Each structure stands twice: as structure tokens, then as C-alpha cells.
Amino acid sequence: MLASTTTQRLFSLEEGLNMDQDQKQQILNRLNIIEGHIRGVKRMVEEDAYCIDVLNQTRAIAQALAKLDALILNRHLHSCVITAIRSEDVGERERVIAELMQVFERIH
Amino acid sequence: MLASTTTQRLFSLEEGLNMDQDQKQQILNRLNIIEGHIRGVKRMVEEDAYCIDVLNQTRAIAQALAKLDALILNRHLHSCVITAIRSEDVGERERVIAELMQVFERIH
Amino acid sequence: MLASTTTQRLFSLEEGLNMDQDQKQQILNRLNIIEGHIRGVKRMVEEDAYCIDVLNQTRAIAQALAKLDALILNRHLHSCVITAIRSEDVGERERVIAELMQVFERIH
Amino acid sequence: MLASTTTQRLFSLEEGLNMDQDQKQQILNRLNIIEGHIRGVKRMVEEDAYCIDVLNQTRAIAQALAKLDALILNRHLHSCVITAIRSEDVGERERVIAELMQVFERIH
Structure with missing residues (x-):
């Protein structure tokens, strides 16, 4: 399920990992909160909470x-997309544009 | 965060809990899978996976x-909504309809 | 494209058409506004407006x-759904619930 | 409602308008279809079509x-975004990235 389609790395770019470390931690913190929130919903279901209350939590x-997506996309635009579009490799440009279109169409 | 707005119970309705027990377990199983999936995304972030790969997983x-929402809503329609609409309490009807509209507008 | 799947009528229910006439007009007015808005976007495209401006208008x-959907769904819940669920026809109940689930899943 | 926030033009870029003319016509054709579809929904409402049939059409x-959005965004990525990101104007880069984030967050 989680196999990376490319060896491109999320945060380790020539801008230096340290600035990214804060942002990386910010994303991990949000994931921890979401994980805790899922456990909270599990407790609601185990305790027979009202359906609408459960649906409000899943929303x-x-x-x-x-x-979280916005944080990651913003990070991606400012790193990978700028790097690829400013390169002389037209194929890289097309790749990052195709990826952005895929993200856009999946959430639309 | 998870305070129930009403003491109405998700699964314990006069139709008998046993059938619900399977459905309740089905919902808990799905929540466990989602929780595991969140942990998988955390590992991707820790291992500096490519942004687009992470976004594909959050999608x-x-x-x-x-x-999961559809499972819970379907359950709600077949229990709480039918019970309220078939009752002689117009207020109960309005309540469940208002709740359905809220769910609809939150996801729209 | 627009063939009705059932002869059920949107607004002509035993509650009396007059109240529905206002609501019907409200829905038609909104459709007129949307139609005008589409024509506005056509003009923007013809006049080579900036992409993002066009995307803001389509949003x-x-x-x-x-x-508009919420207005129609609310109308549906208060008429067809109540009528079907309060009837003794279990098949009718299942039909309106299946329809609601379809609406829910299409927008989710 | 339709005031352009910038004088940037959707299709008239140094890549030559002719290729864009086909794409511009493609977008106008889709808008015409959508406009006709809206009129079709108006007829359904006037003829008291079943609520769910109307909701299926608005979906x-x-x-x-x-x-249509995807067509316009793809066009935008291949023209304005590439032009801005490949320029030496960091402000232009930030502008187009902020615009993309806005589009992303509005549809999310």
C-alpha cells in the first residue's frame, strides 16, 4: 500500500533539512492528533454513541x-515543483504538472 | 471533543442488538484499518517519502x-430515522431531518 | 439525459401546491441565477480572463x-421521504433510503 | 461578480494563440453544454420531476x-505557472503558488 512510486524525498532538498524538520514535525503532530481522533471515534462506537455524533467526528x-493535505501540497509546490519547473528537463516539468492534476482530480 | 449531543444510542435499538453487533464490529474493523493507515503515513513522513505518495495515501x-460514513448513515436511516419519522412526534421528525441536512451540507 | 425514473412529482403533494409554488419559484430563480453565472463565465473565457478568476467563478x-441541492433535498425529506417511511409499504421505505444513500455517496 | 483581479490573460501567451484557440473553443463548448443542462433542469422543475431525478442532474x-476546472487548471499550469516559476521574480512564484493553494483549498 505505501510503496513510494519514486525515490524523490519529501523534505531532504538542497534548501537544507533543518527548516524542513520543523515542518516535518508539524505534519507528524497533526497525524498524531488524527490518530488520537480515530481512537476517540472507536470509543464512541464501542459505547454506542448516537450515529450523527459519530458522523460529526468523522467529518x-x-x-x-x-x-494536512494543504500543508504537504504547499511544501511540495515550494520545493519539488519549483525545482522541476526551473530545471531544463521538460519531462520533469510534465511529471510534476501531471502529478498536480492527479491530486486536483482526486479531491475534486 | 467527543461529547454526545444526545443520549440516543447508535446500535441498541428495539430491533435487537445482535444484528447490530456484526455491523458494529464491521465499523470497528474499518476504524482499525484507518488507524493503521494513519500510522503508515506517519512512517512515510518520518522516512521522507515523496509528497505526492503521501497525498495519495491521505486521499x-x-x-x-x-x-465508513456511508455504513453509519445507512445504519442511522434504517433505525433512528425510521423510528422518529414513524412516531407521532412531529418534533422528532424535524430533528432527524435537520440532522440529515446537516450531514449533507457538511460533506457537500 | 433528463428522463424521470419515476412518475413521482417533485412538488404536487397532498400538502397543497400553493406552498410548493413559492418553493418551486425559489428553485427556478436560483437556476436562472446559475444560468446567468455560466453565461458570465463564457464572456470571461471569450475575453481571455485570467485562469484563476475563471476557476473562482466556476467554484x-x-x-x-x-x-440548490440542499433546498431540493430538504423539500424531498419533508415530502416524499416522510410519505414513504410512514406508509406500510416496506419496499417504499427501502426505495427512499436507497435513493438518499445514492445522493449521499455521489456528493461524498 | 466577474471583475478580473489581474489583467493576466487566459489564453493569449507567447506560445501563440492559435493552439489556445482550439482549447478556448473546447472550454466554450463545455460551458454551452452546461448551460443547456441547467435549462434542462429548469424544465424538470417546471414539470414537477421527481426530486432525486433533479438531484442526479445537478450532480x-x-x-x-x-x-471544466481540470481543463482550465491544466492550461494554467502549462502557461502562467511555468512562466511565473521560471521567471527570476520570486514574488511571481509566490503569487502563482498562493493561487494554486487557494484553488486547492476551495475544492477540498
């Missing part, structure tokens, strides 16, 4: 995921 | 959440 | 459609 | 809008 998780 | 999690 | 149209 | 219109 809040979906919104937290959307904010 | 898959969002879709898993949407399927 | 506004999508949100107007979502509000 | 189809929303999906047509989403496809």
Missing part, C-alpha cells in the same frame, strides 16, 4: 486530513 | 472515511 | 448548485 | 464543472 477528521 | 484514508 | 457556481 | 452538472 472533523476528514477536515483535519484536508488541512 | 485513500479520506475515501475509507467516506465509506 | 462559486458549484457552491450555488450545492445550495 | 452531473457539478461533475461537468469539475472536468
Whole structure:
């Protein structure tokens, strides 16, 4: 499920990993919160909470995921996309544009 | 975060809990899978996976959440909504309809 | 494209058409606004407007459609769904619930 | 409603308008189809079509809008975004990235 399609790395770019370390930790913190939120929903289901209350929580998780996506996309645009588009490799440009279109169409 | 707005119970309705027990377990199983999937994304971030690979996984999690929502909504329609609409309490009817509209508008 | 799958009527229910006439007009007014908005976007494209400006307008149209959906769904819940669920025809109940699930899954 | 926030033009770029003319016509054709589809939904409402049939049509219109968005975004990525990111103007890069994030967050 989680096999990387490319060896490109999320945060280790020539801008230096240290700035990324903060952002990386920010993303990990958000994932920890989402993980805790999922466990909270499990408890609600085990304790026979009202359906609508459970649905409100899964919506809040979906919104937290959307904010996480925005953080990662913003990071990607400022690193991988700029690097590829400013390169002389037209193939790299097409690759990052095709990837952005795929992300866009999957959430649309 | 997870305070129930009403003491109405998700699965313990007069139709008998046993059938619900299977469905309840089905929902808990899906939540376990989503929780594991979140941990998988954390590993990807820790291992500096490519941004787009991470975004593909968060999309898959969002879709898993949407399927979970459908399971819970279907359950709700077949229990709480039918019970409320077939009751003589117009207020109960309005309540469940208002809740359905809220769910609809939150995901729209 | 627009063949009705059932002879059920949107607004002509035993509650009396007059109240529905206002709501019907409200929905038609919104459709007129959306139609005008589409024509506005056509002019923008003809006049070579900036891509992002056009995308902002198509988003506004999508949100107007979502509000229209909510108006129609709310109308449906208060008429067809109540009528079907309060009937003694279990098949009718299942039909309206299946339809609601389809609407929910299409927008999710 | 349709005031352009910038005088940047959608299709008239140094790559030559002719190729864009086909794409511009493709977008105008899709807008015409959507406009006709809206009129079709108006007829359904006037003829008291079944609520769910109307909702299925508004969903189809929303999906047509989403496809139109993808066409425009793809065009934008291949023209304005490449031009701005390959320029030496860091402000232009930040502008187009901020715009892409706005589009992403509005549809998410």
C-alpha cells in the first residue's frame, strides 16, 4: 500500500533539512492528533454513541486530513515543483504538472 | 471533543442488538484499518517519502472515511430515522431531518 | 439525459401546491441565477480572463448548485421521504433510503 | 461578480494563440453544454420531476464543472505557472503558488 512510486524525498532538498524538520514535525503532530481522533471515534462506537455524533467526528477528521493535505501540497509546490519547473528537463516539468492534476482530480 | 449531543444510542435499538453487533464490529474493523493507515503515513513522513505518495495515501484514508460514513448513515436511516419519522412526534421528525441536512451540507 | 425514473412529482403533494409554488419559484430563480453565472463565465473565457478568476467563478457556481441541492433535498425529506417511511409499504421505505444513500455517496 | 483581479490573460501567451484557440473553443463548448443542462433542469422543475431525478442532474452538472476546472487548471499550469516559476521574480512564484493553494483549498 505505501510503496513510494519514486525515490524523490519529501523534505531532504538542497534548501537544507533543518527548516524542513520543523515542518516535518508539524505534519507528524497533526497525524498524531488524527490518530488520537480515530481512537476517540472507536470509543464512541464501542459505547454506542448516537450515529450523527459519530458522523460529526468523522467529518472533523476528514477536515483535519484536508488541512494536512494543504500543508504537504504547499511544501511540495515550494520545493519539488519549483525545482522541476526551473530545471531544463521538460519531462520533469510534465511529471510534476501531471502529478498536480492527479491530486486536483482526486479531491475534486 | 467527543461529547454526545444526545443520549440516543447508535446500535441498541428495539430491533435487537445482535444484528447490530456484526455491523458494529464491521465499523470497528474499518476504524482499525484507518488507524493503521494513519500510522503508515506517519512512517512515510518520518522516512521522507515523496509528497505526492503521501497525498495519495491521505486521499485513500479520506475515501475509507467516506465509506465508513456511508455504513453509519445507512445504519442511522434504517433505525433512528425510521423510528422518529414513524412516531407521532412531529418534533422528532424535524430533528432527524435537520440532522440529515446537516450531514449533507457538511460533506457537500 | 433528463428522463424521470419515476412518475413521482417533485412538488404536487397532498400538502397543497400553493406552498410548493413559492418553493418551486425559489428553485427556478436560483437556476436562472446559475444560468446567468455560466453565461458570465463564457464572456470571461471569450475575453481571455485570467485562469484563476475563471476557476473562482466556476467554484462559486458549484457552491450555488450545492445550495440548490440542499433546498431540493430538504423539500424531498419533508415530502416524499416522510410519505414513504410512514406508509406500510416496506419496499417504499427501502426505495427512499436507497435513493438518499445514492445522493449521499455521489456528493461524498 | 466577474471583475478580473489581474489583467493576466487566459489564453493569449507567447506560445501563440492559435493552439489556445482550439482549447478556448473546447472550454466554450463545455460551458454551452452546461448551460443547456441547467435549462434542462429548469424544465424538470417546471414539470414537477421527481426530486432525486433533479438531484442526479445537478450532480452531473457539478461533475461537468469539475472536468471544466481540470481543463482550465491544466492550461494554467502549462502557461502562467511555468512562466511565473521560471521567471527570476520570486514574488511571481509566490503569487502563482498562493493561487494554486487557494484553488486547492476551495475544492477540498
